Amino acid sequence: MPKSKITETLLNSTVSKYRNLLKFCYFLMVFVVISCGNDTKSKVSADTNENATTETETEAPATTSSKTILFYGDSITAGYGLDDTNDAFPGIIQFKIDSLDLNYEVVNSGLSGETSAGGKSRIDWILNQDIDIFVLELGANDGLRGLPITETKANLQAIIDAVKAKSPSTKIVLAGMQLPPNMGQAYTTQFKAVFSDLASENKIAFIPFILKDVGGVKELNQSDGIHPTVEGHRIVANTVWEVLGPVLNSEL
Template sequence: MTNRFFLVISSLILNTILFSCNSANKEQNKNKPDSVQETAKEPLAKKKTIVFFGNSLTAGYGLDDPGRAFAGLIQKKIDSLKLNYKVINAGISGETTAGGNSRIDWLLKQPLDVFVLELGGNDGLRGIPVSDTRKNLQTILDKVHTKYPDAKRVLAGMQIPPNLGQKYAAEFRAVYAEIAEKNDIILIPFLLEGVGGEAKLNLPDGIHPTEEGHKIVAENVWKEIKGLL
């Protein structure tokens, strides 16, 4: 009888100890951060990068908020669709293709996944030889491909008024299609389609889009790049 009583008491004590340990473990786990409790879950994927490399059109010249330029609007579109990309606006007002070729090496110190090249408009306005524009655009694209061979490249086409003659304007317009075909990359036929020449969609200088104009430019760009994302 004594032995049986001893066994029962021992069993009760052991169960009590085990119950206390389990309760303590549960409480400790409860207080652990989610990152510790959910180690089995996959970590969030690192966002991929889209770089818009251009001049004042990309930079959003004349807007109170540069985020309302087409590059910023593309980011909002991406966010609304919950796509895992971040946009970097690398536009500098007044930039020529030669200037872009000079600073692209610095930009390429950071990884990128999609590269949208928007340069040449200032070349055309200054009457820079089309051969120079072609060479600079090609060199920029080559540098991007050499550094990040898997990155998708996009070229934004540009047109200029025939102030410097029909021949120059035609050669300038054609260079973008030629380069896009040569490199087998996506071409935005004319960045300012539906905006260029429309007074109500441009600032008083007649060159830079208003906020409403940038909305149209953003659609021109999105139509061509959405398949890459």
């Protein structure tokens, strides 16, 4: 083979080897770059997830469960005739509780026109919730309708029994009621005694007369002479608080 031919062959072989080496180096560099990129992304992703977890744990609000005070009554509790039911005495008591930073939530379960029998019929449904303090204000409509006093007492006792059976730890507060003298002396006297007797027999907190300083006072009642005005409800709230306040303190 001529010398020039040999030289050309050797040259071509050398060039081919260098080309292959360059290709190998190129692929190696690409592989290194990709691998580093993936590692960086993984690290960033891990750091992001860790930060998100830490932030979530930091920002998670503390869960606090407030206790419940349920007012179970008739139109007086419901706030009949008021433009805003928050002006009824349960709403005023909630405002007082909030101002004292107490951990209680008021539930108003008043129903206008409710009798003790009506209260008895719906008590099981009402007790489908956790109640820490149960304020019972019923019986006025029984008295105004001249219903038998024995039935009123039996119905109120049934309500008290239902609350105790569902939750023995629930504190019960009974609101007493009185009637105007036109209902007859004997009837009004016996009616008044029903509430004090129930409180004594069941050993529960007692508000002697929920409409104290309001009942029969014209300027503190609406035109019907029965339902308190906004100012009247403020007085009722103070009367209720005189008994309810100590009950709340005993729960703390």
